[in-house]
Amino acid sequence: MKNNIYAKRWGKSVQNNYGVPEITLIKGRGLVVQDVEGKIYLDFLGGIATNILGHAHPSIVAAVSKQVETLNHVSNYYAHPNAVLLAEKLVSLTKTKKAKVFFCQSGAEANEAAIKLSRKSGRSHIVAAQGSFHGRTMGALSLTGQPSKREPFLPLLKNVKHVPFGDIEAMRRSITKKTAMVIIEPIMGEAGVIVPPIDYLQGIRELCDKYGALLVIDAVQTGMGRTGDWFGYEYSGITPDVITLAKGLGGGLPLGAMIAIGDSADLFKPGEHGSTFGGNPITTAAALAVIKTIEKQSLLKKVRKQGQRLIQELALIPGVSQVRGSGLLIGIEMEEAHANEIARKLAEAGVLVNAANSNTIRIAPALIVTDAQVNKFINIFRKVLTNGG
Numbered sequence: 001m002k003n004n005i006y007a008k009r010w011g012k013s014v015q016n017n018y019g020v021p022e023i024t025l026i027k028g029r030g031l032v033v034q035d036v037e038g039k040i041y042l043d044f045l046g047g048i049a050t051n052i053l054g055h056a057h058p059s060i061v062a063a064v065s066k067q068v069e070t071l072n073h074v075s076n077y078y079a080h081p082n083a084v085l086l087a088e089k090l091v092s093l094t095k096t097k098k099a100k101v102f103f104c105q106s107g108a109e110a111n112e113a114a115i116k117l118s119r120k121s122g123r124s125h126i127v128a129a130q131g132s133f134h135g136r137t138m139g140a141l142s143l144t145g146q147p148s149k150r151e152p153f154l155p156l157l158k159n160v161k162h163v164p165f166g167d168i169e170a171m172r173r174s175i176t177k178k179t180a181m182v183i184i185e186p187i188m189g190e191a192g193v194i195v196p197p198i199d200y201l202q203g204i205r206e207l208c209d210k211y212g213a214l215l216v217i218d219a220v221q222t223g224m225g226r227t228g229d230w231f232g233y234e235y236s237g238i239t240p241d242v243i244t245l246a247k248g249l250g251g252g253l254p255l256g257a258m259i260a261i262g263d264s265a266d267l268f269k270p271g272e273h274g275s276t277f278g279g280n281p282i283t284t285a286a287a288l289a290v291i292k293t294i295e296k297q298s299l300l301k302k303v304r305k306q307g308q309r310l311i312q313e314l315a316l317i318p319g320v321s322q323v324r325g326s327g328l329l330i331g332i333e334m335e336e337a338h339a340n341e342i343a344r345k346l347a348e349a350g351v352l353v354n355a356a357n358s359n360t361i362r363i364a365p366a367l368i369v370t371d372a373q374v375n376k377f378i379n380i381f382r383k384v385l386t387n388g389g
């Protein structure tokens with residue numbers, strides 16, 4: 001079998017940091033992907049919240065094709081219209097008077113940029129959440145609140161404190177006048193789609209204001225419309241000092257961004273940070289197409305509607321104990337700790353998801369998911385959970 005052949009070759013030549021994937025995908029359109037043996041899947045993982053418009057979306061194909069045959073890379077010694085247009089667009093989506101964008105390629109790099117930005121305050125202490133995920137590079141890993149990911153790589157950055165997620169009193173005890181930044185995900189994605197109390201972000205904002213710490217919202221997973229808002233914190237009414245983005249931003253192309261808002265927009269001076277590929281004409285062309293399509297097709301409204309339907313209907317399935325999330329970032333918690341087995345059975349039944357932890361299936365389908373695809377997912381999920389597929 002061809003899937004097995006690629007798995008074997010992967011195992012010999014690709015680092016074993018992920019484990020060996022069982023399925024080799026070769027093409028896709030919308031939410032439908034095909035593996036190397038010709039088997040078709042409904043993609044409800046979306047490259048982990050990354051293929052925000054699905055696979056091979058015509059608007060991205062057109063924008064990237066046009067750019068790749070015009071000009072591929074300019075370096076940061078020269079400007080390119082795409083980077084400027086995208087920065088202006090992202091600033092306008094923050095609905096603030098003043099903000100400035102730094103472009104990079106990934107979520108980890110966006111958070112690294114936020115760490116360095118916060119050092120410009122002269123402070124170095126950081127508060128983050130237990131269970132959080134902020135990336136794997138040494139700085140971002142220092143923020144990540146998961147001991148199993150951190151421990152093989154100690155020592156990490158000093159003075160990073162991890163507090164229980166959703167517990168504002170723990171934040172109150174930890175944020176001081178030494179705190180450079182607090183970093184928080186609006187919804188903890190990798191941890192299993194954990195939603196905090198409704199007034200949590202507001203409470204953190206007040207503490208950051210009181211002590212002069214930067215509030216960094218890690219919107220790498222919740223961003224680009226996934227929750228039905230552009231970044232995922234908007235429901236709280238707060239304005240963060242920094243927003244970090246990646247995953248969905250480039251619609252499948254590698255693009256990350258750190259948006260610094262208000263006074264923090266001017267903290268970096270020339271020469272203090274950089275990235276060779278940051279703001280590359282091709283990846284920024286893709287992101288402009290993503291935002292234009294989301295706006296033109298009023299996808300944010302659709303995301304909310306589809307999300308509500310998924311959350312309501314999945315919660316009724318026997319064996320499901322809780323469905324959490326917002327918009328199209330959803331964690332389906334099951335009574336039994338068999339998420340890995342269920343994910344494998346779903347793949348056999350032609351649906352791609354992932355097991356965020358032993359009890360939780362995470363779904364993050366493209367924002368263009370149709371009613372029929374939502375129905376199909378719910379039916380197959382019910383079948384797999386009730387009779388094992």
Ligand SMILES: *Cc1c(COP(=O)(O)O)cnc(C)c1O
Nearest residue numbers: 106107108133134135220221246
């Ligand atoms: C995926 C993720 C990251 C890391 O992004 P990479 O592109 O893998 O570096 C950071 N923060 C959150 C919330 C994420 O979901």
